Amino acid sequence: MKPIIEIRNLSKKYKIGVKQPYYSLRDSITGTIANASKLFSLNQHQNNNRLNKDEFWALRGISLNCQPGEIVGVIGRNGAGKSTLLKILSQVTPPSKGEVLLRGRVASLLEVGTGFHPELTGSENIYLNGAILGMRRSEVNRKFSEIVDFSEIAKFIDTPVKRYSSGMYMRLAFAVAAYLESEILLVDEVLTVGDSAFQKKCLGRMEAINHAGRTVIFVSHNMSSIEALCNRTVVLSAGKVVYDGATKKAIQHYLNFQKKTSQDLLSDVNAREGSGEIRITSLEILNDKNQPVSVVQSGEDYKFKISYHNPSKETIKNVVIGIEISDELGSKIIIMRTTFTNDNYDLVPGKGELYCEIKDLPLALGSYHLSLIVTQADIALLDHIENAMGIDVEGGDYFGTGSIGAPERCKILTKAHWSKGAVE
């Protein structure tokens, strides 16, 4: 059987300058003059394959085949090229090199609710969004009541969507998407929103879609939904395919994939404060099998391995070590300090390691920064490295229910025990 999606040596180059708000004619005119003057200078080699300073490759020579009926997961860090790949497959943006053959109609869900207009009512938006996603009017007519049922907001269907809560908005938007009919469905990270019951419903719907023999490419940061849906997963890193195979192994590969960055070798970092009587030389995160990892999952157990150096000849007593975790906005959200647990150390001269174990990592999906602080008795600052390491947390199964919490609204997870009192 011929593959339904054939990707051959696909590359995509972006200009970074393009990300700026917009060009103005003036810039363009001065640019033209600058280029024209270059033409007159000798020794000017124009090499198209060479990358200018302000360009980068989002995808570098990706080749993939997908068979009809497969659900293929795509995972990778932010900036690995996942979204670019979907954008090319859905023809939103053209590739720079290579080609793609698609043997079926494509529907893409790069976003839920594309084109929704706040002034229009729910039912009007069903028609609008349906048409934008490629549905015929007759098709929407036919499925209208099913879509409304799926969204569970029949009561508000004639209310302008600007009065909807964000949850209602998502429900309606996903309901439209759920009834798309196409041989190929591309989905980008859209299930991370909405409450967990509705997420389950959406996942169920996607499985049903697959049973109907359709091919799905599913990009997500949520490992538990990737695991639930996909039997094959592709790992992207820096625009290349670094793993392609069974989902369990792909996730393992991704989480363990150790990219040696300068960030975890801290001995050379200059942006630090403190007397230097103790120096942190490296920071690593180990998983429960003591393997270093670069990406972690909510709800798993990890160990921070801190290597230090005491260059003096004396033992430094009562050393306090602190690991501080801040979110993307820079707010500190977790502080682990040896004083909290009466774990201060006396460090003898020479090199050594300290371990900090954490059970059931309570961080929700997202990116975080770690800072390290070493003091003597919380008074004298010995070493301090702000933003020593960045970590990406992927949604794991913290609660044991498959829910990833509400990462867009709250970064800390905690297990609560609910109960119901007797009825009087």
Next chain:
Amino acid sequence: MESDYLVKIKPKKVSVLLDLAEIWRYRDLLYIFVWRDIKVRYKQTLLGISWAVLQPIASMIIFTVFFGNLAKIPSGKLPYSLFVLCGLVFWIFFSSALTHAADSMVVNEGIIKKVYFPKIILPLSSVATSFVDFVINFIILLVFALVLGFIPSIQLLYILPAAILVTMLTAFGVGSFLAALNVKYRDVRYILPFFVQLLMFLTPVIYSLTIVAPNNRLLMALNPMTVVVESIRSTFAQGNLLPLNIVIISLLSCLGTIVVGLWYFRKTERFFADIV
């Protein structure tokens, strides 16, 4: 499932100027964009659709007072009010189609970045949306003319469709060009109102082509709206039609506009999502 269905995505696509087959496949989307724009435009407005009517009538009154009564611009056999309304109804059609088309890419940025569809549908739908307002305005023009006792000649039956077509095509051609330019250079947004105003004075809306020196008439014919406005007036005035050379220059200019506009649009549209 169509087994022979095949889409090839390649870096450079050889494409025709206007893929009519594809636009036809996406006709439902075209329809829904027009429907959306009309629906949204008059939501949360007190006067609703009557805004469409108010603009030409208010302009007609102001222009009649200043240009007709005070400046005494000659208007031939027609009273100045009817004379200027003929011009305004078509001019407002053209300028609103042009302005909306030029803005269409930037306004629908969110959709362009997330979904594939033939983008030419957006300027096309802007022109179609303006056509709806035009129909209302033209009915007002007809009623106004009948009230003043002017019955258009039988030639209106073919001049009207031709005038509408030329207006739409020109607005679509220039609009597509500016829409594509607008994606890259937001300067277009600021220049456009001046450009449209300037163009109005280069079109015989408030004056007649007869007051222009004969040599300059050919130059003015480069603006297809010249022929549109003058021809419509001649049917109300039961007057002579325009000389053929002027009509031909206008039609060629209209054709040129659309070719250049579409060519530039097609050339740049594949990268809209990257830079918009």
